[in-house]
Amino acid sequence: MGLLEPLLKISPLTLAAVLVFSPALFGVVVFAVRTKWSRKGVVTVAGWVLTLAAITVFAIAFVSRTALSATLPAQAAPWSMIVAGGDLALLAAILVIAVRFRSAMVLVVALVQLAVVLYAELTGGHAADAAPAVFIDWLSVVMVMIVSVIGSIIVVYGLPYMKEHERHLGIDEAGSHRPGFFLTMLVFLGAMNGLVIFDDLRFVFFFWEVTTLCSFLLIRHDATELANTNALRALWMNTLGGVGFAAAIALFGAHAHTYSVQALLHSPMGAAASLPILAALACLMFAAFTKSAQMPFHSWLLGAMVAPTPVSALLHSSTMVKAGVYLLMRFAPAFHGTQLSNVLAIAGGFTFVATAFLAIGQTNAKKILAYSTISNLGLIIACTGLNRPLALAAAVMLLIFHAISKGLLFMACGVVEHGIHSRDIEDMQGLVNRMPLTTLIMVIGILSMLLPPFGVLIAKLAAIEASVHLPLAMGMLVIGSTLTVAFWTKWTGRLLTSEPGAVHPKIEHLHVMYFVPLVLLTVGAVAFSLAVFPLLTELVEPAVTQYYALVPGAAGGVDLSSDVLAVPWMLVFGFMATAVVVPVLVARTRPDEEVGAYMCGEQIETPNGSGFITAAEQSCALSIRGHYFERYVGEETHGLWMTVVAALLMAAMLGAVALR
Amino acid sequence: MGLIDIARSKSPWILHFDAGACNGCDIELLACLTPVYDVERFGIINIGNPKHADVLLVTGTVNKRSARVLRNLYDQMPEPKAVVAIGACALSGGVFHQCYNILGGVDSVLPVDVYVPGCAPKPEAIIEGVVMALGKMQEREHARKRGAA
């Protein structure tokens, strides 16, 4: 431990400053110094700084085995004033946007939020006395790692991507929008870090709103009409969530007389909480649902796919949507044992099933990924609502594995999009022949989302096991998991569809800044799945233990033993790896063994690949499409009633407040 | 006789192709599957897919249109395999052999192992043809092994 001794001396405040402000500073440099090399260099360095800072936080927490906390010096600055000023400045920015884009919706929602924020400021005066603090427990560490490491990888990947993107749009270096783009991306990462390490709800709220504003800027980056519309939708939905958050702050200030999350969690909570406190929790849930794009607010995340791919990767895997579920996981002890918690589980479960169902009918790769993200976040929220140690462990594992796999898949999709100029999975048919390396990475990414022995599935099984005491939620998890299989399998099937004669394709050349991030995350997806047990005992269990220490009557150790985790997973891994490796080594198809598909003996080679001779003696190229069951799973058919049900479930949450 | 030889002789899967028959031979061929003859007693299955088949049964004349298809089907059958020509038309073109569009019997396109004569041949004859074809297929396989060794 001697080596790590100096590390322990680093103040949490210093770390917090690095994690939150260094990305913004680097971003300003990128924005100010507009040369190609400085941009590349500074963004890469910013990524390294963030990664190293996150690893340092991890190392300190790992060695010290306690939560890191420190209080901001109360006399150094008028913190309350600063954060209130920040909130108002952000609202002013949103109002300017509303006027500039003539969006009545944004205007109304922002004005409501302004009213609520002002009310909270005026009524919660004496609660603000305590100095705000940073508080980094295991959950924060996990989040910081996800945000900083995966986020950095994505930003670095964005360098070649945005260059290609602007070349494609015909924008030259002088008129490039990239400096502003990378500034926003980096500020975003800093804000996410701030959101997870600050203990004071007003600070969390400030960073929460920063991410809202950043996501608006990023979604409308291409400034097309569609981008504007979708960005404004994201803005008003998230601002609406902000109203919920501000209302929660007002309620906490007036009735709990504190803004500190830790203080709140240590006060009587759960069934013992008073009605206004439960109402505040319901408001936070509402905020989390908007941010995590849960039904009925899922449309903003679907619309967000108009943004360049690095933005999608960032929004979906490591930032933004993860903020919502983080907030819920953070407050899970507060609603432990309430009806509110059960309704939350069912609302999350509903989104899980409904979006997995809608995903089956999609052919747009990014849309499938978006639905899958919403679905998985629904699962995490369901786990939070189940509110048992095993469910929380599953939630933390899903947070990690989903961030890795989804980041990987979006980045791979971006590479494919630049390769074939389409994001339709029908156009990706036979991609294995055209871009074998990217396809391999993509297939690993997809399989890591749904098959044993990869981590997402292990977590999903643990979630099902934890859900047995709530039959309705269990039914949703079972059916959702089954539906998930359908769209992933069909997509992978398209990718792998190949024609004989092309089975020894040339491996494509990838830009090094594509290759390294993709390989890092691929290796990460496999390695973390292999290391699922160390991960569980070293990372997840401490997080859950710290969480459960707060629940009355459950203090002490938590029991994470479950049958799912007792399976000899290494045996499973070994067996499956052997089953893949052996045929590759001993049974590779030789060219002389290759034979085309059976087509009743009428097969021929056409200039467009294999084909057949028709009854009219015409040669005809074979074209095959996947089946998407549009008639049965279409968005048009089911979108409306699903949204209504989800809205009713949101209303049920308010009802559950009254029921305790 | 090794285990593999036994298995091969007890599990001939059939692909039936009508290259241009009057359907007389086809009816006789399909009669083999019926309860009266029940060729599944010998493990024979009408599999309908060249990639799974061991024995190709061809009925009818080979004409300009069907020759390509016949060749393609044969090429998609994995070795070891055998070909049986069934009925007069498949043997030589039969009554059609001087017709403008006829190439002749099956052997104008493929190497034929067994010729089952008749117009149409009886099911018993067809079954015997398959058995003989299996014998020739085995012989060929043994010769290949010896040649390789």
Next chain:
Amino acid sequence: MMAEYLAALAAVLVAPFIGGVLMGIDRIVSARLQSRQGPPLFQPFYDILKLFAKRRMAANTFQMISVSVYLASMVLSLALLFMGQDLLVLLFILALGNIMLILGGFSVKSPYSQLGSQREVIVLLAYEPLLVCMVVGTYIMTGSFSAASIFGLERPLALSMPAFVITQALVMAMKLHKSPFDVSASHHAHQELVRGIYTEFSGPQMAVIELAHLYELVLLLGFIALFWHTNLGIGIALALACYGAVIVLDNISARMTTRWMFGFTWSFGLALAAANLAALYATGPLPR
């Protein structure tokens, strides 16, 4: 621990022989129902050996990987069952094998195997919830997902979960591709979409698939036998009775459409499962 591994090893070694004989019986019984004599009892073994001895022919290397993982998942599932491991995990390992087979079918640009794979996805969707519900039922009874925990019960599961015996039989019919559920391929050489999902697998690949089927059959029967764990003789008899019923169903019914199959299993099958689960929640021991 050692004993469990040995039991699993023994099961893995013996299962193909039991499965093969049972498949042979299936073919004889089916033939008799059609007034035929049918093949020898050991016909499945002849078929598999012959297929193994055929020379390789393939469209791509992935086909071999897919059948290899398919077989591995069946073997592993059987081993996990005999080790008394988690049934939920077992189901998803089973699904892994099926998904890989589906991908193998998708990997060739062939109209028949593609359509077969598409339909097999629906078949998978149709039976998966039934299987998971069955496992959840055992959880309610035992408070654990492990197969071993079932042996701690005093009463056979079949008495408390009778509906799941029926759903398991349905699942068996679907997984074995029996009529009326043989939409993606047919168990015997009945031709639907040529050979459906199996169309492009030939020779040794097909042999591996057939071998995996033997394991799958034993596994499915093993599931049902667990329903009468207090006397495994009765359990096995129950399993064989279900198997017999499936064979008869295969011979007396016609192939139905994919849509019908999906609708039937998600309405009739899931209703049965839900009713039984509701009864278990109401009367069974509470989950821990």
